[in-house]
Amino acid sequence: MSYGVVWFKRDLRLVDHAALSAAARRGPVLCLYIVEPSLWAQPDAARQHLEFTLESLRELYRALRHLGGRLHVVTGEVVAVLARLHAAAPFTALYAHEETGNAHTYARDLAVGRWCRAQGVGWQEFPQFGVVRRLADRDRWQGLWEEFVARPPAALPGAVAFVPLPWPDALPPGSEGLGLDPWQPPRRQPGGRAAGLAVLADFLDARSGQYRGGISSPLSAPSACSRLSPYLAYGCLSLREVVQATRLRQAELPAGDRRGAGLAAFISRLYWHCHFIQKLESEPALEYANLHRGYDALREDEWNPAHFVALAAGRTGWPLVDACVAMLRETGWINFRMRAMLVSVAAYPLWLHWRPVGLWLAQEFLDYEPGIHWSQMQMQSGTTGINLPRIYNPLKQARDHDPKGSFVRHWLPYLRRVPDAWIFEPWRMPPELRVRYGLGEGVLPMPPVDLEAATRLAKARLFALRAQPEIKAAKAAIVARHGSRKRSAQVRSSTKDTRGQLSLKF
Ligand SMILES: Cc1cc2nc3c(=O)[nH]c(=O)nc-3n(C[C@H](O)[C@H](O)[C@H](O)COP(=O)(O)OP(=O)(O)OC[C@H]3O[C@@H](n4cnc5c(N)ncnc54)[C@H](O)[C@@H]3O)c2cc1C
Structure with missing residues (x-):
């Protein structure tokens, strides 16, 4: 047969x-x-x-x-x-x-x-995403994406004839024997299509109203963001069905409904989803090699194990950074801005190469999607050569997005009693105050570098390299191959609220 x-x-x-x-x-x-x-x-x-x-x-x-x-x-x-x-x-x-x-x-x-x-x-x-195999011309990509998401979903015939496996199997096998570390985030999102559909419905009906203005702060992001990433990454939901359900919902909403604006910004992210995966599809080496090879000598020979250990253990001393690592360990998720900040701290003041940091984060992110992940790792580390490096100051991010210190106090219990005056830079507290607030020897981590001086030095090194004529000359070919051409009204409207996220595209 x-x-x-x-x-x-x-x-x-x-x-x-x-x-x-x-x-x-x-x-x-x-x-x-x-x-x-x-x-x-x-x-x-x-x-x-x-x-x-x-x-x-x-x-x-x-x-x-x-x-x-x-x-x-x-x-x-x-x-x-x-x-x-x-x-x-x-x-x-x-x-x-x-x-x-x-x-x-x-x-x-x-x-x-x-x-x-x-x-x-x-x-x-x-294809299951708007990603084109053997794409010849990036200029046509946006149109192809639109065509892909607008097509009717693939349907099954009325009756399907199934063939059994010719030997007995057991479902599902256990995860033992594969040698994986047994630890996993205790509060991660559950797998499966039913869970994905419930998250989608809740987002379309209610939470999308918080999307604009809510996705940047780690306090509001867990409910303001769609939280669909793992369901898209494992294909529990199809990208096309999510785009189509969103467009349908947009059409139903009355003019001026906050959810309409949220859903427009959300659709832009679904476009980015494929835009970033397309980069890896077109250039598989970007998983392990600098997109702009002129950056090959930048960090390659300077791995500092103590810096990496402090970062991965959530013991850098910079409260927002450590709180994000703690949240990630507990839930397997943090929002875009906090991911970008973590990588920026790794790449600039801590001067760590993106590849080992990216492997660590790939394991920490439940929604690990290689195409998005490695493109973003390189972008936030300044090695694409074609986008203006964006360097996040974790103290400024804390003042802007967690001004009362609620997020850091929640995730770092040792900071709970620290008064507001010291919450952004607790390591500066005088020793007698530290003792008073229960921060005795070994409790409070100390930053491994002086943030300002280390960031200044990192910037100087990066910009010196960027200024070299041969580095500049190689940019055009990368832009032609990978640069975004998106200029739609929808994306333009989303710039207002996402505070610079669009400038992160390349
Ligand atoms: C260093 C770094 C690594 C990242 N690694 C991953 C990863 O492995 N997997 C992953 O899905 N996302 C990754 N992202 C992108 C983004 O942070 C997550 O998609 C988002 O936080 C997931 O939450 P959400 O589904 O609620 O997002 P929403 O804001 O609700 O976005 C909806 C969907 O759009 C896509 N999306 C959102 N933002 C982006 C973006 N900037 N670029 C590309 N696609 C986007 C995702 O599929 C997401 O599920 C990374 C970002 C950075 C800075």
Whole structure:
């Protein structure tokens, strides 16, 4: 019997699933998810990513049961699993989504392609984001994105014929045995489509009213932001369905409703989502090499382990930085501005290279999406060469976005009794006051560098490099390949409120 294998990866849903829809229209399908030990051994993988995936798989399993089929979950390396399956029950076609992943998944997909060709198995991949494979011309990209999100969602045929795995499997396998650190944020978002749909509905109906003006402060951001990032990253929701549901909601809202403005700004972010992933799709090396190779000598030889340890342990002494790390450890999420600030502190006063910092954050972010993540890591570290470096002062950010110190007191209990006068720079407190407020020896971390002097030095080094003629000359080619061309009314309107976020684009 001829059948097709639908290989689920980061597309854990049945709705608007182009690969499943195409396979089911053609004939019987076997639905497969492969738990790849080598993938989970990568330095950007974390237990929370796996657990979120397993939660999503359980729901997908139930959804397929409902259709009369099954999701088969097999542990092993992809080519080996496909070869075993093909030997036991030969299939003619493999269906999957186009993944813009890390270097490991890129190499694995090339190997899968070679195996398919050798076996005469047709492999069809379908875009799930507005990201274009083998994009020839960046100028056409915006139009292609619009076309992609406006298309009707992929629909399943009335009846789907399912094929079982030719050997017994268990669902889902445990996460043991993959060698991942057992720790995960106790208050992270749960996996699965139902949770994603509930978050989307709540955002469209109510929370979008806080989006404008609410997304920058770490105090308001947890409820003002959509919180859809992990559901998009693992494909529990399709990008297209989120854009379409948002546009529908926009059309229903009365003029002047705050939610309308919030949703317009939100759609701009969904565009950025694909804009950033497109960069990695077009240039996979940006995961580990400076986008502008003229910056190769900037930080490469100067790794300071003590600085990194202080940052990752949330012990830099700068309260807002440490509070963000504490929140991240507890929830797996912080908002855009605080992510940018963390990376800026790492890249400038602490002078740390973006790659190890990015690996640490990839594990900390539940929503780790390689295309967005590595592009942003480079952008906030000043190595793209094409955008004006933006350096965040964590003390100013604290004064602007947590003026009463509520956020830092919440996440850093040792600061709870510290009076307002010292909350932004507690290390400056005289010793007798520290003792009075319970900040004895070893409780209060001390900043590893003088913030102002270290930032000044970092800026001087970066700008000296930027000023060199050959560095300037190489910019044009990067802009042509990766620069944003977006100039829509929607994006222009969102600049007013996001205080500089648009200037972060490149
Ligand atoms: C250093 C750094 C690393 C980041 N790494 C990731 C990552 O691994 N995964 C990830 O999804 N986002 C990442 N972001 C972007 C952004 O911070 C998150 O998308 C956002 O905080 C997620 O929360 P939300 O879904 O509530 O966002 P919302 O503001 O509600 O945005 C909606 C969606 O738009 C997309 N989006 C939002 N902001 C951006 C942006 N600046 N660039 C590209 N897409 C955006 C995301 O898919 C997000 O879910 C990173 C930002 C920085 C500065």
